Amino acid sequence: MDRRSPAPARMADGGRRTADRIPTEGRDLSGMMDPMRSAALALALALAGCGGETCPDTVEPVSVSAGSETPHVTVTLPSESRAPAPPGEVERYRVPRDYAPTRGPLDAPVTLVAFVDFECPFCKRAQATLDALEERYAGRLRVVFRHYPLPFHQGARPAAEAAMEAYAQGGDAAFWRFHDLLFAESPNRFDRDTLLRIGRAAQLDVTALERALEQGTHRSAVEGDVALAQRLGVSGTPSFFLNGRMLSGAQPVARFAEVIDDELARAERLVEGGVAPAALYATLTWRGHGVDPDRVPDDGDAGDPAPPPPRRARRVPDPDAVYRVPLDGPLPQRGPDDALVTIVSFSDFQCPFCSRVLPTLEQVAQRYGQDVRLVWMNNPLPFHQQARPAANAALEAFAQRGDAAFWDMHDRIFANQRTLSPDFLEQQARELGLDAAAVRRAVDQDTHAATIDAQQRLARSLGASGTPNFFINGRNLRGAQPFAAFEALIDEELAKARQRVAQGTARAQVYEETIRDGATSPQTIEQGAPAARNRPDPDQVYTLAVPADAPRRGGRRPEVVIQEFADFQCPFCNRVQPTLESLLQEFGGRVQLVWRDYPLPFHQNAHEAAEAAREVRRQAGDEAFWRYHGLLFANPRDLERPKLLDYARQIGGVNVRRLERALEQDRHAQAVDDDMQAVRDAGARIGTPSFFIGRRGSDQVRLLQGAQPIEAFRTAIQRALDESP
Template sequence: MSRRAIAAVAWLSLLFVLACSSALPPPPPDASQAKSSGAPARQPGPAADPGATLDDEVMVADGDPGPVPVTRADPARGSRLAPVTIVVFSDFECPFCKHLGGTLRQLEQRYGAERLRVVWKNFPLAFHKQARPTAEAAMAVFAHAGPRAFWAFHDAIFTADERLSPEVQATALRRAGVTPGQIPQLVQQSGAAQKVAADMALAGRLGVNGTPASFINGVLLVGAQPAERFAEIIDAQLAAAQALRAEGTPPEKIYAALAKKNFAPPAEEPDDADDEESDGGVVHLVPVGDSPVRGADTALVTMVLFSDYQCPFCRRVTPTVEKLRAQYGDKLRVVWKDHPLPFHPRAEPAAELAREARAQKGNDAFWQANDRLLASEAALDDAALEAVAADLRLNVNAVKRAVASHKHAAKIEADVDLADDLGAQGTPHFFINGRSLVGAQPIEKFQAIIDEEIAKAEAMVVAGTPRAKVYEAIQKQAVPPAPPPKVSVPPAPKGHPSKGAAAGKVVIQAFSDFQCPFCARAAATMDELIKAFPGKVRVVYRHLPLPFHPEAQLAAEAAMEALAQKGPAGFWKMHDLLFKVSDASNLDRAALEQHAASLGLDAARFAKALDEHTHRAAVEADAQAARSAGITGTPGFVINGYLVSGAQPLAKFKKVVRRALNEAN
């Protein structure tokens, strides 16, 4: 019997086990077992890798699989001995999963197949009508033609310009070497439907209730988070894996050991718990401010909506909000807060248009623009925005200037800052009298909370609270947002490289690694931050070369030698050269000597400093300062004591700097 037939038999046997329990699947059967099992062999198809062995092809798990098992039934990219495994529960119709697909490819390129493995698990959401059939087709492709065909299918869907449709799926199938007509038979023969069901059952046991959900060596990360957030966890896990290897743990046992250590079982909820309400009825401090409002100040319930004009779920929930307004009348008011997500490039221009409409013609014009922008068929390119402005009889030239100049950026940024304070990472996110409700939920979810809040508010009115003061009274009891975490880091030694205001009230200690591409991105953000706060911010560079970046240590020493020879200007020129391309080819010994020559450094002195590791102690002192503060990944920033991890957006840094400035004044 062929290896592919054996793989098919092993898959079907495994599916039965996975559907019944979370126990380790049986070992792959030999040919005689396969013949007696009665399981259908895979139909002939294009080989994913003609030279692949069975283990190469199916990524069999070794030993105890841990709480998030990876088995031969799971499509995977990367070595099964990789020290870090990301198991992602995903949905082919979810736009956030699509965005995460690009992020994962970026991470795979950064870390390489020997250090990072990405494993796919299916979690098609019920309201995505095409997601489950597509998941079953994907599993059939995997059974029929192997992992390369699966990933070709996967990548074709996630890189398509348009949303998932039968036409997009057909194109993806052809790219995988399968015709659409083959799929019904392949799904039936392969047990693909059972595999999807088993993945969904596992997701339930792990506490997954939305997509995407990623387990990084067992550490759960929910949503299409930035690559920097993944990298922060990956870097920590690489260090943990290295420690286990030093203790003698074999490579094939690393994943299970770390997943067991890191996995946090989902908290048990009472039977009547509302699993969509993330914080169990906690009332958050959510000021209305001068945001656009629909409804009377005397409404008993205030529903604050953080939304994004380019978000399909924000558009989907709009009819629900309108039904609620019609149902509750003057008992409900709706407050709009802008939260344009960074991967939606047209969301911020659309927000500028809506705010400019309000500036020109008042609150009613804002909501007219808002309705137009959230219509299901609405386009958001420049021409479409100008058409909306013209239809609303706005000053179109003024609208164009507002969009181009980001006229209303400060108010939009204030909303984004508030969302960050509240932990509202995605959109739409509602706060109903301060109580959190996440996502485009069914109307019944909203009604349940609103009805409870109306009852509470009516009791407050009977007790003497004026209707117009109900929300204010509720907010007085709200939980304020937690400040950013603080750490204690000693100041850098005198003469350490810095830029910006020498006497700035805000000092940012930037712990960085020259082989880290996210550090390069964050370095550019630091330059923007200095410009945003002229005369107020100083950035001090501190070294944190990570142990799994082999060229980072010597690169750090080279930068310090540039400082020794040419002062701060020499250091920053070397810094820019090292970050120009953050990979080994730009950081090896030959490249470092080329950089030194281009800066006019003394070549013999430079070579001696590297050979004798003249600056190793200084670099290690920085790294030790970071470790003492609990900073293990890069980039890490300490802003007057406040810790910000990762290459965060500029808005995040600006918010922390403003807090630090207020405290310093």
């Protein structure tokens, strides 16, 4: 995020936009710390200064009537010219969430961004409301904190800077600890001694805190939040944006709940339409009001909008792509292990579309008999509160008494989707003759969390974010499709499977053989383009040179070079790392591994992690890069910028301030993009991880895709060794 203080916003014709005069008579300001609530003339002067960095365009005189309880204050606030929301839509704002303290899951369907002043009594009052909302919407609400210290609260800005130092020292946990202690102290003034005392109580490095306050280390971050608030038209505190919808003041829980419930319903429809949960916020807010923080008009710029970028062709899922959907561990299934066609169903027990497709699946079972099996995997969506407990109940039934008990529980759950309370689930277990107490424990304690989480990660990695999603011998079919859609795909895969059997593949091995080289990330084509009917030929040779400056390890003068294209948030890239270590040990100096970046677009922190790793290498060399690489793969869920900086501190030898500047300036962004472009220029279509393997000194390589077993790598390496240098 650009932290520069913006120039005053202007209308497209170069004139200054003036807010309407807002009389405070008859207006309920009790729940909001508004500048108009203070002594009118002093406030107007204070707003005009606003810290000397960002100020309203003009401050008009204050008129105070004799005996008037609320003076009229007219202030011009920076604001963009806004068109009303289209009919049927709500008004939204683009409010960035990055580089700010956060609570709640990254893929929560509702994001609440709060602009807060630590000395504002209404902000303090709102904290109890936020706590209640976080409890009520646990797992479905993400809270993002942004600073808006008002100019007449003298201690609010130092408090904000101190809170950001807490964030720098210990991430989200330290920030919220310090935040709570500040509000416990409010409404006392926050002088230097008070902030240091609170820092000690929050277990901060007080020496570093004092230095940060003296040097203004976090002043630009706070000023950036203030500038953002003003661009969005925020005029007082607290102010909130719920998925971009503005709500001002310390409103009651019911008012927030009204908006949140509406947003959850909208999110559910989007996810069921194929939008990934992690992409909901961007999908909902990208058309909202906002000012591009990277384009701040200067004094000679009238602020005319830049021409829109050329529209890219829409990309849609490739219907013929085959995905690797492994069947790890015992899984509930209907049908024999040696069925020629395997249907993996990612489903949610509260999803109405998952319920709607059940008769179709029964029709499939009757039509194809022993040739088809259905395998169940869980993907409880975050806004279906009972879906995860129901998944635990069904998995516990499976753990106790196998497939029959699972499907009995499955059928009862879907027959009663609106009444999935823990008591109901326990009663169904009792009626089915299960250990009902164990089922209740599973529901209450999330006993099968590891299984559910792993299946959800797999679904997300394959782009199967909504429910239901089916993979038919690895080919994706989305939604509650009619029988004809299943029939067409099953018949096609059945013919291929019978051909494999005729060529000597055992029936029980057909599924694994079919998906062995399958994609491990979403495969798309331009809308209207022909789908790829076959996977890339394993004999195809690509031209892909090894960059001279890429990170590498293994032999210094190897016979074979493996270029690994990977993503630090990709679970399959993580999974294959021990295999690569074993290869380097096994082949000694004959093999060299070269790292190439290929961050996938739906892994929101992967690109910046790749940039950070490049800067670490630039400063400290290959050895530091590989240590940093190990830390990133050890913490794939914690790759926000503060964490990236912290990992750099842990490995030593890295100037963290220079690293942060490199990230702010996107110093290595083009280099990362160049790696991705190199694959496209070679004519390859890949997911992650992908490996291009060839002889040293040659740019002729062959492709091995996915987190393959070590035997597949041995075969590919030996093939390269057998070829003439």
